[in-house]
Amino acid sequence: MKKTVILLVCATLIGGCTPRSEAERFADNLLKKMTLREKLGQMSQFAPSTGVVTGPDGDPIDVYAMIKAGEIGSVLNLKTPQEIEHMQRIAVDSSRLGIPILFGHDIIHGCKIIFPINLASACSWNLDAVRKSASIAAYEASAMGIAWTFSPMCDVSADPRWGRVSEGAGEDPYLTAKMSAAMVEGYQGASLADSSTILSCVKHFAAYGAPEAGRDYNTVDMSERMFRDRYLPPYKAAIESGAATVMTSFNDFDAIPASGNDWLLKTLLRDELGFDGFVVSDYRAIEEMMAHGTAADMNEAAGTALNANLDMDMVSGAYLAYGEALVEEGIVSEKEIESMCRNILIAKYKLGLFDDPFRYGGADRFDKSIYKEENLESAREVARESMVLLKNDSGLLPLDSGERIALIGPFVSSPRAMLGSWTAFRDFDRTVTVDMGFKSRFPGRVSVAKGCDAFDDIEGGIADAVRAADKADVAVLVLGLPGELSGEAASMTSVELPDCQKKLLSAVRQTGKPVIVLLATGRPMALESVIDDIDALLLVWHPGTMGGHAIADLVSGDFSPSGHLAMSFPRCDGQIPVRYNYKNTGRPADGVGLRSTNSRKIYQSCYLFTPNAPLYPFGYGLSYTEFSFDSLEVLTPEVALGESVRIRARVSNVGNREGAAVAQLYMRDLVASTTRPVRELKGFEKLFLKKGESRFVEFVLTPDDMAFCRKDMEFAQEPGEFKVWIGDSSDAALEGVFVVK
Numbered sequence: 001m002k003k004t005v006i007l008l009v010c011a012t013l014i015g016g017c018t019p020r021s022e023a024e025r026f027a028d029n030l031l032k033k034m035t036l037r038e039k040l041g042q043m044s045q046f047a048p049s050t051g052v053v054t055g056p057d058g059d060p061i062d063v064y065a066m067i068k069a070g071e072i073g074s075v076l077n078l079k080t081p082q083e084i085e086h087m088q089r090i091a092v093d094s095s096r097l098g099i100p101i102l103f104g105h106d107i108i109h110g111c112k113i114i115f116p117i118n119l120a121s122a123c124s125w126n127l128d129a130v131r132k133s134a135s136i137a138a139y140e141a142s143a144m145g146i147a148w149t150f151s152p153m154c155d156v157s158a159d160p161r162w163g164r165v166s167e168g169a170g171e172d173p174y175l176t177a178k179m180s181a182a183m184v185e186g187y188q189g190a191s192l193a194d195s196s197t198i199l200s201c202v203k204h205f206a207a208y209g210a211p212e213a214g215r216d217y218n219t220v221d222m223s224e225r226m227f228r229d230r231y232l233p234p235y236k237a238a239i240e241s242g243a244a245t246v247m248t249s250f251n252d253f254d255a256i257p258a259s260g261n262d263w264l265l266k267t268l269l270r271d272e273l274g275f276d277g278f279v280v281s282d283y284r285a286i287e288e289m290m291a292h293g294t295a296a297d298m299n300e301a302a303g304t305a306l307n308a309n310l311d312m313d314m315v316s317g318a319y320l321a322y323g324e325a326l327v328e329e330g331i332v333s334e335k336e337i338e339s340m341c342r343n344i345l346i347a348k349y350k351l352g353l354f355d356d357p358f359r360y361g362g363a364d365r366f367d368k369s370i371y372k373e374e375n376l377e378s379a380r381e382v383a384r385e386s387m388v389l390l391k392n393d394s395g396l397l398p399l400d401s402g403e404r405i406a407l408i409g410p411f412v413s414s415p416r417a418m419l420g421s422w423t424a425f426r427d428f429d430r431t432v433t434v435d436m437g438f439k440s441r442f443p444g445r446v447s448v449a450k451g452c453d454a455f456d457d458i459e460g461g462i463a464d465a466v467r468a469a470d471k472a473d474v475a476v477l478v479l480g481l482p483g484e485l486s487g488e489a490a491s492m493t494s495v496e497l498p499d500c501q502k503k504l505l506s507a508v509r510q511t512g513k514p515v516i517v518l519l520a521t522g523r524p525m526a527l528e529s530v531i532d533d534i535d536a537l538l539l540v541w542h543p544g545t546m547g548g549h550a551i552a553d554l555v556s557g558d559f560s561p562s563g564h565l566a567m568s569f570p571r572c573d574g575q576i577p578v579r580y581n582y583k584n585t586g587r588p589a590d591g592v593g594l595r596s597t598n599s600r601k602i603y604q605s606c607y608l609f610t611p612n613a614p615l616y617p618f619g620y621g622l623s624y625t626e627f628s629f630d631s632l633e634v635l636t637p638e639v640a641l642g643e644s645v646r647i648r649a650r651v652s653n654v655g656n657r658e659g660a661a662v663a664q665l666y667m668r669d670l671v672a673s674t675t676r677p678v679r680e681l682k683g684f685e686k687l688f689l690k691k692g693e694s695r696f697v698e699f700v701l702t703p704d705d706m707a708f709c710r711k712d713m714e715f716a717q718e719p720g721e722f723k724v725w726i727g728d729s730s731d732a733a734l735e736g737v738f739v740v741k
């Protein structure tokens, strides 16, 4: 034993590096056998299921011939386990080195069982539930043969005009960081060698959630300080939780497209964050450098991306087409290419693909793995926990007194409205729509009238709806936006309800019956213009396969709502972007009220006729019971730099039934070398309390929690006075202070 240790130490000293892992040794040995073209092939991903696959010059390419030539390392978007197995067989049996293909897909909120959209799950504030959702998604996806998902999306955003807010965890860096890390842990599990865990992918690196004007793919331009304080934490947290891959974003960052941005991909990602997995571009993003105007042609785009150490090209074909010549001309070094290819081979090794290229997938495994009852139940639970009760005048909800229900609206029987976007493997016939959930839970009490389409009137639709409401005790309207209008390329200039839905709501309101709205949407909506016509408002988002049952579970009172907003709801479009963690400015609005048509101007940072505050703030959510927060105590009111602060408060269920509270800790650094947000979420705990039960929650603020990008650009603490609040919304009033000496 001793001799081995001495030899190892000598080898290390001689080698001048830490001992290589088994995966690294395997990759290095394989690389020695590979041609330059085969290395570039491993760095190339194609999507053959999207019809004719074209190369960079637009000519159709023969994917199978390329696989046999060892020119395709990864494939995305195949649809069946049979296709995947067939393609893998060709790669393993017919290519020179038999290197297995890595199959990827966007399994971002479920595979066959669709979970609530990610923004909804973030509103559950339940990290265990989110982690479990990701692990179930991985379980089903791996059974199909998929070993890599392009998730979690870690992009912070406060702009609901941007359709992709549906895929993230909202406006707050801390909550998004926790959710992203939980998803990585769910997908990757304890070991990637487990054939039901898959590679995760931190996307979209970086700051893709801040496009100008909320328009997808648009310019992102911000200070490095803003980036580090508000956008970087979730990427960092996901990487620290072991994410195996990162995806570059479509946008430019500091005027350089992310896929060719060596500050992002080398200085920040590798050197500072220590990321040791592999980086893939977004779809044809290398090619898009030409449209961005930073590459004259694909050859230059390929060279820029390779020299930025972007390991894998998603679909543009640039690496295969130009990589060899770029090496020949000395523009790119083969050594660099070798190290990028190595990152990909190591990931495949960690998955066990070289041991058994068919360990993922297989038609019989797939059929046996999908739609398991316990997993459907998990989807129903997290859907319930993701819904947010925004309004409940006079306790109209729950409907637990035998009321006759008129179920009205464009989405009452829409499976798509339950599923949202990025649901390639969905089955509409397995999706529980609202009317299905209601008829199951309220047998004999439900009448249905569509009333209108999502964006258009229906001839006689309103009259039908009014008749249904007249015959019922309560009207339940399912309004919002179609599921497919969330996600990518779904930017909107208005997030108000469509006019036809406003008309329907108004007409039903005039019947005098109580009005409940179930809001199905993938983004916050501006509801001030209609909120007075609504007695109770339950935000159901796009709740997934079990959506209809989960909604009925809450409407019936079988369960109490416990969701809290992960993103502010604006009053009107003009407030966008509105966020809770804003800066105070030199002229903070002191809420003196609004300028009326003839009053004097108010020289503060406010609008003439609209309050600054959103209609519903980040962190807000009601329950069927009531929680009170008191006895806040800062257990360490004075600490030195480098010491943690402990704060606690008592949470009590003072209502008439059990329920789950979300205790949230907010902090404010009152004076610092830079302007700081008026509040920052720095902790949360979801706790279930019986009627009358109280419990203390205790939070620890670490020096890292108090650190920020200081004036000197160091990420560190500063001494000074801090305020803290604990409550169940970002406007919590229960306050404490502490001092860092």
Ligand code: GLC
Pocket: 076, 106, 150, 203, 282, 283, 488
């Ligand atoms: C898309 C999306 C990205 C997705 C990728 C593969 O354009 O931007 O989120 O993972 O392409 O489908």
